[in-house]
Amino acid sequence: MVTTAVQVGSLSLKNPVLAASGTFGFGREMAQYQDLSRLGGICSKGLTLRPRAGNPPPRVAETSCGMLNSVGLQNPGLDVFLRDELPFMRQQGCAVIVNVAGHSTDEYCEMCRRLDQTPVDAIELNLSCPNVREGCMLIGSDARQIESLIRQVKQETRKPVWAKLTPNVTSIGDMALAAQRGGADAIVLINTLLGLAIDYRTRRPILGNNTGGLSGPAIKPVALRMVAEVSQMVDLPLIGVGGIMNGQDAIEFLIAGASAIEIGTASLIRPTACTDILEEMTALAQADGVTDLAEYRGTLRLWGY
Amino acid sequence: MTCDHPIEHLVTVRSSRRLNSQTTVLTLEAPLIAATAAPGQFVNLSCDHFLRRPIGIMAVLRHEGLVELGIRVVGDGTRELAQKRPGDQLSVLGPLGHGFRLEGLQRVITVGGGSGVFPLFFVQQVCRERGIDALAVCGYRSIDESILRDEYAGLGCQTLFAADAGDLDVAGHAADALKQLLCQLPPVPQTAVLTCGPRPMMQAVAALARDYQLPCQVSLEERMACGIGVCLVCACQVREADGATGYQRCCVDGPVFDAEVVVW
Ligand SMILES: Cc1cc2nc3c(=O)[nH]c(=O)nc-3n(C[C@H](O)[C@H](O)[C@H](O)COP(=O)(O)OP(=O)(O)OC[C@H]3O[C@@H](n4cnc5c(N)ncnc54)[C@H](O)[C@@H]3O)c2cc1C
Ligand SMILES: Cc1cc2nc3c(=O)[nH]c(=O)nc-3n(C[C@H](O)[C@H](O)[C@H](O)COP(=O)(O)O)c2cc1C
Ligand code: FES
Numbered sequence: 001m002v003t004t005a006v007q008v009g010s011l012s013l014k015n016p017v018l019a020a021s022g023t024f025g026f027g028r029e030m031a032q033y034q035d036l037s038r039l040g041g042i043c044s045k046g047l048t049l050r051p052r053a054g055n056p057p058p059r060v061a062e063t064s065c066g067m068l069n070s071v072g073l074q075n076p077g078l079d080v081f082l083r084d085e086l087p088f089m090r091q092q093g094c095a096v097i098v099n100v101a102g103h104s105t106d107e108y109c110e111m112c113r114r115l116d117q118t119p120v121d122a123i124e125l126n127l128s129c130p131n132v133r134e135g136c137m138l139i140g141s142d143a144r145q146i147e148s149l150i151r152q153v154k155q156e157t158r159k160p161v162w163a164k165l166t167p168n169v170t171s172i173g174d175m176a177l178a179a180q181r182g183g184a185d186a187i188v189l190i191n192t193l194l195g196l197a198i199d200y201r202t203r204r205p206i207l208g209n210n211t212g213g214l215s216g217p218a219i220k221p222v223a224l225r226m227v228a229e230v231s232q233m234v235d236l237p238l239i240g241v242g243g244i245m246n247g248q249d250a251i252e253f254l255i256a257g258a259s260a261i262e263i264g265t266a267s268l269i270r271p272t273a274c275t276d277i278l279e280e281m282t283a284l285a286q287a288d289g290v291t292d293l294a295e296y297r298g299t300l301r302l303w304g305y
Numbered sequence: 306m307t308c309d310h311p312i313e314h315l316v317t318v319r320s321s322r323r324l325n326s327q328t329t330v331l332t333l334e335a336p337l338i339a340a341t342a343a344p345g346q347f348v349n350l351s352c353d354h355f356l357r358r359p360i361g362i363m364a365v366l367r368h369e370g371l372v373e374l375g376i377r378v379v380g381d382g383t384r385e386l387a388q389k390r391p392g393d394q395l396s397v398l399g400p401l402g403h404g405f406r407l408e409g410l411q412r413v414i415t416v417g418g419g420s421g422v423f424p425l426f427f428v429q430q431v432c433r434e435r436g437i438d439a440l441a442v443c444g445y446r447s448i449d450e451s452i453l454r455d456e457y458a459g460l461g462c463q464t465l466f467a468a469d470a471g472d473l474d475v476a477g478h479a480a481d482a483l484k485q486l487l488c489q490l491p492p493v494p495q496t497a498v499l500t501c502g503p504r505p506m507m508q509a510v511a512a513l514a515r516d517y518q519l520p521c522q523v524s525l526e527e528r529m530a531c532g533i534g535v536c537l538v539c540a541c542q543v544r545e546a547d548g549a550t551g552y553q554r555c556c557v558d559g560p561v562f563d564a565e566v567v568v569w
């Protein structure tokens with residue numbers, strides 16, 4: 001038997017596998033195909049205060065070892081989520097993390113204030129969506145804004161606040177330190193990398209929004225590097241995301257310093273990816289003689305020079 | 306709570322039949338899909354590329370547990386699928402999506418263009434099983450590019466084949482052939498037009514159906530990733546009940562929509 005339970009700050013998870021935001025809906029479709037109570041938790045699709053229609057299609061372009069998406073935070077808005085989706089998510093027997101995005105500090109604050117009164121386990125601040133013009137990645141690319149946003153949001157809620165950062169910055173360490181100063185409870189690394197796909201025949205971008213966010217195995221090395229780098233700089237728990245396709249990938253993130261991991265694009269290829277990856281992790285641990293998945297955390301042995 | 310309902314199937318290719326230089330029919334040993342698939346539904350197939358490829362179900366042989374797919378080669382993924390050989394294995398998600406609604410219909414007219422004739426063949430197959438009167442209009446560029454003509458004729462439905470090149474029953478598009486058919490056809494209550502093919506063709510077919518006050522269902526295509534409704538990349542613009550336009554998911558809200566709600 002391998003112990004799988006992990007702590008992310010004050011939040012106890014039965015295992016380190018979370019479904020990432022935007023690739024699991026609100027769990028409804030996925031519940032048809034797997035027992036969601038086996039997961040550590042589910043991050044909701046990114047929510048905004050008011051409903052958002054999202055970007056014009058096409059919204060996906062295939063790339064080598066990954067994909068670009070330009071969904072643009074299509075979501076029913078916080079009210080409809082609280083009424084129609086949260087009760088369902090809550091019943092699934094795993095942690096519920098709500099991913100929120102705002103145009104402004106006020107919007108983030110209002111959403112966190114409303115969520116404080118609900119049975120969600122944590123709030124994941126999306127400071128990193130590359131597909132919307134206002135807020136979000138703009139705030140998440142500026143250390144001062146990250147710090148001040150998190151500080152204000154923390155006044156509105158007692159829920160754990162996770163800062164999900166964008167890799168589209170010069171220094172991820174500076175952003176992570178800012179999140180720590182602002183009072184974040186955990187840091188989630190990484191969201192998608194901004195990219196472009198071109199149809200050479202028409203000389204047009206494939207995506208209706210021109211650019212999109214790159215995800216999948218193509219970004220795993222970037223995500224691993226950022227987790228390893230940030231783990232040396234901050235004292236907060238880290239959650240690793242980016243290109244995790246199997247149990248070995250997941251364990252690499254734990255070794256780099258993550259306390260938990262999120263599975264995104266893999267769920268789009270294999271609907272049961274989250275539960276499969278958890279099984280693979282425990283099987284690998286067993287084969288390695290590791291009795292507790294938490295033992296892997298932060299055990300990266302850098303070469304000295 | 307356990308809810309393990311198999312969605313991913315590892316299936317073996319039973320046979321592959323080349324129809325012409327661009328199109329191939331693949332027969333898969335997929336009993337669970339064959340048992341539950343409805344016309345208009347699709348499967349999402351693994352290939353050597355990162356994303357799966359969505360392909361409509363062309364026919365099922367329920368007793369043998371076989372599923373037939375008609376594949377038109379347009380790029381690397383479809384080329385690779387068309388080159389699969391008997392014994393090859395692939396991972397398939399399905400059956401997926403909301404298909405055509407045949408309940409309560411007494412007569413069905415299918416109008417297919419290009420590779421749209423594949424999924425409509427399944428409609429014809431089911432109409433025959435259920436004793437629904439069915440007519441098929443199929444449009445091609447030319448007789449050389451025409452596909453499934455013998456198969457449609459073999460189902461015993463009334464057929465009308467159109468070719469832009471003028472070398473089949475009707476010279477022109479599938480919508481031209483539909484118009485000819487509707488002019489001559491005695492009205493039968495509970496008739497519907499079901500269409501699949503290039504978007505301009507479906508738009509013309511939907512407009513004609515409207516002129517003749519016939520309900521019309523269209524099968525839309527959009528680039529997909531998951532095929533199961535979780536990623537929202539397959540957005541199609543539709544008119545909602547309140548008259549406003551919004552996006553719905555092609556993969557689970559469709560791919561078949563009432564023509565009335567589609568924003569062309
Ligand atoms: C619901 C549905 C049913 C379909 N049924 C059939 C069928 O029965 N027979 C058939 O031959 N084709 C069908 N298609 C179209 C088929 O999915 C595309 O031709 C195929 O994905 C192209 O892949 P490729 O690698 O050859 O082309 P590429 O252009 O190299 O593909 C690049 C990317 O674009 C996507 N893409 C390209 N064209 C389309 C398209 N027209 N629709 C959706 N995604 C596309 C691919 O999936 C891939 O992700 C269907 C599509 C949908 C959405
Ligand atoms: C289709 C799609 C939609 C996404 N939507 C969101 C979102 O709403 N909020 C968010 O914080 N991240 C979103 N993401 C980013 C993922 O949660 C994840 O951070 C990223 O894809 C990297 O992980 P992966 O390579 O495992 O997919 C989305 C990703 C994809 C592919
Ligand atoms: S393809 Fe993912 S929601 Fe339709």
